[in-house]
Amino acid sequence: MKIRAVYPGTFDPVTNGHIDLIRRSAALFDHVVVALLRNADKNPLFSIEERCEMLEQAVRNMKNVSVATFDGLLVDFVEQIGAGVIVRGIRAISDYEYELQMALMNRRLSSKVETVFMMPAEAYSYLSSRLVREISLLGGSVHGLVPRMVESRLKRKHASRAC
Numbered sequence: 001m002k003i004r005a006v007y008p009g010t011f012d013p014v015t016n017g018h019i020d021l022i023r024r025s026a027a028l029f030d031h032v033v034v035a036l037l038r039n040a041d042k043n044p045l046f047s048i049e050e051r052c053e054m055l056e057q058a059v060r061n062m063k064n065v066s067v068a069t070f071d072g073l074l075v076d077f078v079e080q081i082g083a084g085v086i087v088r089g090i091r092a093i094s095d096y097e098y099e100l101q102m103a104l105m106n107r108r109l110s111s112k113v114e115t116v117f118m119m120p121a122e123a124y125s126y127l128s129s130r131l132v133r134e135i136s137l138l139g140g141s142v143h144g145l146v147p148r149m150v151e152s153r154l155k156r157k158h159a160s161r162a163c
């Protein structure tokens with residue numbers, strides 16, 4: 001039986017921590033769909049198109065990984081594409097409570113979908129998209145935390161926002 005997994009998120013922007021987790025998932029499952037939420041209740045730095053482009057570039061050498069966008073409930077998307085697993089990363093114990101709540105709620109919404117928690121490499125255990133956005137906005141270096149193309153896009157984005 002082939003197992004298809006979905007790795008969902010807002011990826012604003014994709015970090016090396018996300019990519020580490022995608023690689024680990026791709027080694028475990030037959031196919032991994034990186035699913036980008038379209039209607040997030042946040043004010044994103046990058047548009048959905050920009051985030052999708054960055055993700056596609058980041059996974060282009062991974063044969064069993066694809067990128068998709070979704071709206072609405074995650075479990076509906078997971079079922080629609082015939083996947084049975086949601087992958088979520090847990091960096092520290094502080095992630096656990098929120099992730100557990102989401103996993104149990106998703107299980108209540110669909111008993112066919114299982115959530116699998118995975119840990120990124122230790123080097124990325126303190127990394128988040130929010131910190132990357134903040135550091136780059138304030139002129140700090142995010143080298144080694146995100147792919148080079150994301151680093152360049154962050155520089156361009158902040159340069160174009162300067163008054």
Ligand code: PNS
Nearest residue numbers: 008009010011037072073074102105106
């Ligand atoms: O990158 P994030 O912000 O941690 O990702 C959160 C995401 C996209 C996984 C979550 O917000 C989500 O699944 N949204 C879709 C709407 C949904 O299904 N809500 C119920 C979750 S229990």
